Structure formats: C-alpha cells, structure tokens
Amino acid sequence: MPTSDADRRDWRPIATVDTVILTLDEGSLKVLVHRRQRAPFAGAWALPGGYIRPGEDDSAEEAALRVLRTKAGLPNFYIEQLATYSGPARDPRGWSISVAFLALVPRDLLPDLAEDVSLAAVDGLPDLAFDHGRIVRDAVARLRGKGAYSSLPAALLPESFTLPELQRAYEIVLGDHIDASSFRRKVLDLDMIEETGEAQAGVSKRPAKLYRLTGAARTFNRTLGAA
Amino acid sequence: MPTSDADRRDWRPIATVDTVILTLDEGSLKVLVHRRQRAPFAGAWALPGGYIRPGEDDSAEEAALRVLRTKAGLPNFYIEQLATYSGPARDPRGWSISVAFLALVPRDLLPDLAEDVSLAAVDGLPDLAFDHGRIVRDAVARLRGKGAYSSLPAALLPESFTLPELQRAYEIVLGDHIDASSFRRKVLDLDMIEETGEAQAGVSKRPAKLYRLTGAARTFNRTLGAA
DNA sequence: ACAATAGTGTCTTTAAGACATTATTCA
DNA sequence: TGAATAATGTCTTAAAGACACTATTGT
Numbered sequence: 295m296p297t298s299d300a301d302r303r304d305w306r307p308i309a310t311v312d313t314v315i316l317t318l319d320e321g322s323l324k325v326l327v328h329r330r331q332r333a334p335f336a337g338a339w340a341l342p343g344g345y346i347r348p349g350e351d352d353s354a355e356e357a358a359l360r361v362l363r364t365k366a367g368l369p370n371f372y373i374e375q376l377a378t379y380s381g382p383a384r385d386p387r388g389w390s391i392s393v394a395f396l397a398l399v400p401r402d403l404l405p406d407l408a409e410d411v412s413l414a415a416v417d418g419l420p421d422l423a424f425d426h427g428r429i430v431r432d433a434v435a436r437l438r439g440k441g442a443y444s445s446l447p448a449a450l451l452p453e454s455f456t457l458p459e460l461q462r463a464y465e466i467v468l469g470d471h472i473d474a475s476s477f478r479r480k481v482l483d484l485d486m487i488e489e490t491g492e493a494q495a496g497v498s499k500r501p502a503k504l505y506r507l508t509g510a511a512r513t514f515n516r517t518l519g520a521a
Numbered sequence: 522m523p524t525s526d527a528d529r530r531d532w533r534p535i536a537t538v539d540t541v542i543l544t545l546d547e548g549s550l551k552v553l554v555h556r557r558q559r560a561p562f563a564g565a566w567a568l569p570g571g572y573i574r575p576g577e578d579d580s581a582e583e584a585a586l587r588v589l590r591t592k593a594g595l596p597n598f599y600i601e602q603l604a605t606y607s608g609p610a611r612d613p614r615g616w617s618i619s620v621a622f623l624a625l626v627p628r629d630l631l632p633d634l635a636e637d638v639s640l641a642a643v644d645g646l647p648d649l650a651f652d653h654g655r656i657v658r659d660a661v662a663r664l665r666g667k668g669a670y671s672s673l674p675a676a677l678l679p680e681s682f683t684l685p686e687l688q689r690a691y692e693i694v695l696g697d698h699i700d701a702s703s704f705r706r707k708v709l710d711l712d713m714i715e716e717t718g719e720a721q722a723g724v725s726k727r728p729a730k731l732y733r734l735t736g737a738a739r740t741f742n743r744t745l746g747a748a
Numbered sequence: 749a750c751a752a753t754a755g756t757g758t759c760t761t762t763a764a765g766a767c768a769t770t771a772t773t774c775a
Numbered sequence: 776t777g778a779a780t781a782a783t784g785t786c787t788t789a790a791a792g793a794c795a796c797t798a799t800t801g802t
Contacts, residue, residue: 306533307575309618346607348534348616354607378605378620380573380581389575391536391618393605442742443670458781476764478782483763499779500772515669515744516763516790685754703791705755710790726752727799743763743790 307380308390311358312343312426314376314433315366315397317404317413318450323437323466324413325430326366326404327422334386335423339414341430342366343392354393362397367405372398372449376433384425392424396433398449441467443514445486448507454490456502457481464518472518486512534607535617538585539570539653541603541660542593542624544631544640545677550664550693551640552657553593553631554649561613562650566641568657569593570619581620589624594632599625599676603660611652619651623660625676668694670741672713675734681717683729684708691745699745713739 315326327339342365344357351357355375362368373395380391407413414420416434419427441447447467451459461477481487487505494501542553554566569592571584578584582602589595600622607618634640641647643661646654668674674694678686688704708714714732721728 305572305575307536307573309534309536345532346534346618347532348609352608354605354618375604377602378581380620381579382575391573391581391620393607393618456781473765473767474781475767475783480764497780498774500774500781502781517742518764683754700792700794701754702756702794707791721754724753725801727754727801729754745791 308385308388309346310343310385310390310392311346311354311361312341312379312392312394312424312429313358313362313366313397314341314394314430315362315368315399315404316416316433316437316450317399317401318463318466319401319413321462321466323416323434325416325419325433327412327414327420327426328365329410330423331410338423339412339420339426340423341394341426346393355395358393358395366411368397368399368403371400371403372446376429376436379425379429394429394433396436398437398446400450400452402452437467438469442517445507445512448487454492454504454506456494456504457487458502460487460505468518477518480514480518484512484514535612535615536573536581537570537612537617537619538573538581538588539568539606539619539621539651539656540585540589540593540624541568541621541657542589542595542626542631543643543660543664543677544626544628545690545693546628546640548689548693550643550661552643552646552660554639554641554647554653555592555635556637557650558637565650566639566647566653567650568621568653573620582622585620585622593638595624595626595630598627598630599673603656603663606652606656621656621660623663625664625673627677627679629679664694665696669744672734672739675713681719681731681733683721683731684714685729687714687732695745704745707741707745711739711741 317324317326326342328342330336330338330340342361344361346354346357351360355373358373376394376396378391378393382389384390416430419430421427422430437446441464447463448460450463457478460481461472461474464477465472485508488508490504490506492504494504544551544553553569555569557563557565557567569588571588573581573584578587582600585600603621603623605618605620609616611617643657646657648654649657664673668691674690675687677690684705687708688699688701691704692699712735715735717731717733719731721731
C-alpha cells in the first residue's frame with residue numbers, strides 16, 4: 295500500500311464541474327455549448343466547465359457559479375445540482391470526477407453569443423466532448439420529469455411573462471399539448487403566479503396580462519399533460 | 522499560478538463516497554450508522570463510507586458498492602446517486618468532495634448488527650460525524666418525494682410481501698394515512714405488482730396474499746396520500 | 749361463534765380534458 | 776368590422792377519498 299505523499303497524490307481523481315445551461319430559444323429547448331480551444335477534444339463542442347479550485351472555491355456549486363460568471367457572463371438564475379459523473383475513461387487525462395449542474399436561464403439573460411459559443415437544440419444534439427452528451431440527456435430528463443409536477447419551467451422565462459408564454463414553456467418542456475383552460479385554472483388556483491398589473495404592449499391583438507412568480511417553487515400533486 | 526506537479530496536487534480534493542442505507546425496522550424508517558474507530562470524529566456515529574480508489578474503482582458508484590459489500594455485507598438492493606457534498610470545512614482533513622448514495626434495503630437482508638453498528642430512526646436522528654446529518658435528511662427527503670409518485674417504497678420490502686405490508690411501507694415513508702381501497706385499486710390497476718400464488722402462513726387471522734413487483738420501477742401521474 | 753384483519757363495492761369529491769363562447773386589442 | 780389571440784364557462788371524464796360491507800382464517 296502506498297504511503298508517501300507522492301504516491302497518495304494518485305489516489306485523488308481530477309475534480310471538475312460541468313454546467314448544463316438550458317434555455318428556450320426559437321420555440322425549442324436548447325443547451326449552451328462552446329468549442330474547446332485546448333486538448334483533449336480541441337475543436338469539439340463541450341459544456342462550460344472547469345477545475346474545482348480548493349482555496350478559491352468554497353464548494354462545487356461555488357465552482358460552477360464561478361464558471362458560469364466567467365465563461366458565460368451569467369449573474370443570476372436558477373441552478374441545481376444534477377449528478378456526478380466519474381471513472382477512468384471519461385477524461386483522457388485520467389480518473390476524473392465531475393459534478394454537473396443544471397442551470398435554467400431566460401434567453402434574454404444570455405449575452406450575445408461569441409463566435410465559439412452556440413445554442414444547440416437538445417433534440418438532435420451534436421456530438422459533444424467527454425461524456426457531455428450523456429450529461430445533457432440526463433439534464434433534460436430531470437427538467438422534463440420535474441416540469442410535469444412543479445413550477446420549474448417558469449425559470450426559463452424572464453421575470454415577467456404572460457400566461458400563454460408560460461403555457462408554451464410547459465408545452466416545450468413536456469413535449470405535449472396542454473389545454474389552456476386547465477392550465478390557467480391550475481396555475482392560478484395554486485397561487486403560483488400573480489399579476490404584475492401590467493400588460494403586453496406593442497402587439498396587434500388582445501394584449502395578455504403580465505404575471506410574475508409568487509415566492510418559491512411549487513410542486514403539484516397531479517401531473518400536467520404527459521405523465 | 523502554480524505549475525509544478527507538487528503544487529498541482531493541492532488542486533485535487535479528497536474524494537470519498539458515503540452511503541445512506543435506509544430500511545424499515547419496527548414500524549419506522551431507519552438509517553444504518555456505525556461508530557467511527559479512527560480520527561476524525563473517532564467514536565461518533567457516521568455513515569458507511571470510504572475513499573474512492575482510482576485503479577480499483579471504475580466509478581463512484583462502484584466505490585459505493587464496494588463500501589456496501591465490505592462494511593455492511595450487502596449484496597443486492599436498490600441504489601441511486603443522491604448528491605455530492607463538497608467544501609473546505611466538512612472534513613477536518615481538508616477540502617473534500619463526497620458522492621453520497623441512497624440504498625434501500627429490506628430489513629431481513631441486513632446481516633446481524635455488530636456491536637458498533639446501529640439502526641437510527643430518521644426522526645430524531647443523533648448527531649452524526651461530518652455533514653452526515655444533512656446527508657441523511659436529504660436522503661429522506663428524496664425518498665419521501667419520490668415515494669409519493671413511484672414504486673420506490675417497495676424497495677424497502679423483501680421480494681414477496683402482502684398488500685397491507687406494502688401499504689404500510691408507503692404510509693411510513695409518506696408519513697400519512699392512505700385509504701386501503703384507493704391503494705389497492707391504484708397499485709393493481711397500474712400492474713405494479715402481481716400475485717406470487719402463495720399466501721401468508723402462520724397468522725391467526727385471514728392470511729393475506731403474497732405479491733411481488735412486476736418488472737421495473739413505476740411512476741404515477743398523481744400522488745398517493747400527501748402531496 | 750368471534751376476533752381480527754383481508755379484501756370488495758359504491759358513492760362522493762377533486763381536478764383535469766374538451767371545447768364552445770365571450771372579451772379585447774389593433775389595423 | 777374583422778383578424779387574432781386572451782380569457783372564461785360548462786360539461787365530461789379520470790381517479791382518489793370515505794366508508795360500509797363481505798370474506799377468510801385460527802382459536
């Protein structure tokens with residue numbers, strides 16, 4: 295059994311974070327990816343990520359937030375831990391462990407996309423570096439799963455939104471049609487949202503009222519749309 | 522910025538796994554804890570856990586299974602990744618990252634408890650080493666959350682069980698009464714379980730039929746009992 | 749026969765789906 | 776006034792809750 299410090303070092307895997315940034319863009323769910331500059335997988339699309347820096351980061355989540363600030367210019371949004379991926383083969387540099395986070399971001403909060411950054415539709419995802427394809431699929435499954443019985447999809451919308459916009463967000467996330475009447479009943483009865491007092495402006499049809507989320511996330515005890 | 526190998530070593534946190542083994546015992550939900558032999562927290566109750574061993578383990582999950590085999594003598598049961606806990610303060614030995622797993626185990630599958638092993642009720646948990654109290658609370662929240670709309674609580678029962686036993690498992694997990702008639706309807710209509718053909722023996726009352734789970738886990742689109 | 753619990757039947761209640769109808773805006 | 780979409784109302788349907796009732800075992 296190795297006991298010197300030099301040997302012990304090999305017991306510690308490479309520790310990183312990866313972030314799955316999901317948003318609604320042009321009517322579909324998309325994930326932010328960037329082109330890797332460096333090996334391994336130079337030139338391939340990948341999720342924003344980076345090393346955990348003990349001494350700089352107070353937790354894996356802080357590391358993820360640092361990555362999001364630095365690499366994507368994102369200040370404020372919904373984030374939750376997704377899962378942790380590990381093993382000897384996922385990174386050619388060696389046995390690694392990556393804590394993945396799921397961030398839901400309104401499209402208008404994303405800064406203009408640089409040359410090497412792109413929004414990829416989660417249906418028909420291109421090949422991604424490392425095991426990032428798998429991570430994105432897990433993230434989408436999490437969002438779809440929770441979306442059916444919680445207010446999570448609202449995190450994809452800006453602070454104020456119309457009820458039809460909210461319904462559309464649910465429909466895109468769940469991949470299923472929702473009846474407008476049922477939808478309004480449910481979100482209003484649950485006090486999930488409240489009117490801002492404002493209404494849409496600059497539309498050539500009846501303008502919809504604007505709403506905002508009331509307080510914290512909510513869960514339903516019965517599913518909307520798809521199971 | 523450090524560049525030598527010796528400096529880079531400090532970039533890598535201590536990587537461990539912890540396991541939350543939940544079971545039903547004497548009508549309540551309990552977690553398996555053991556008394557630590559060594560510092561830190563020698564003498565305190567803690568979750569079974571250990572270092573991830575690159576070279577020996579093929580993933581964090583494999584490391585957890587190794588821990589469960591070695592420390593708890595457990596062969597075969599339900600396991601899922603819970604979450605990852607990290608930071609400079611949770612382990613006095615330094616910046617650490619621990620991948621926690623949730624295991625659901627039938628009581629009769631647990632070997633006889635050694636002197637330094639105990640089942641602690643999750644309500645009124647004693648103080649635990651590290652951040653293990655927090656981890657157990659998260660595990661219980663996960664089980665309660667998923668239990669309301671899935672067949673997960675069945676993983677706490679032996680391979681064959683009666684319908685009243687299954688109902689009781691749900692009631693303990695959810696902390697709420699469930700109507701027997703509704704419960705039977707739901708569980709049978711969903712084809713979640715099937716009769717084994719056998720019945721209880723050695724009871725001085727009407728013996729209940731025995732069931733087993735049919736195939737894989739199921740989810741409901743409406744909650745049983747509590748939201 | 750009776751104690752005890754397994755298991756069934758039926759009515760009520762809750763909440764979602766379908767879908768017709770009305771309301772409000774701008775051009 | 777007409778196009779477009781927001782918002783409401785009403786009936787149907789699915790599934791859970793309440794609870795009375797019947798069934799089956801050992802003593």
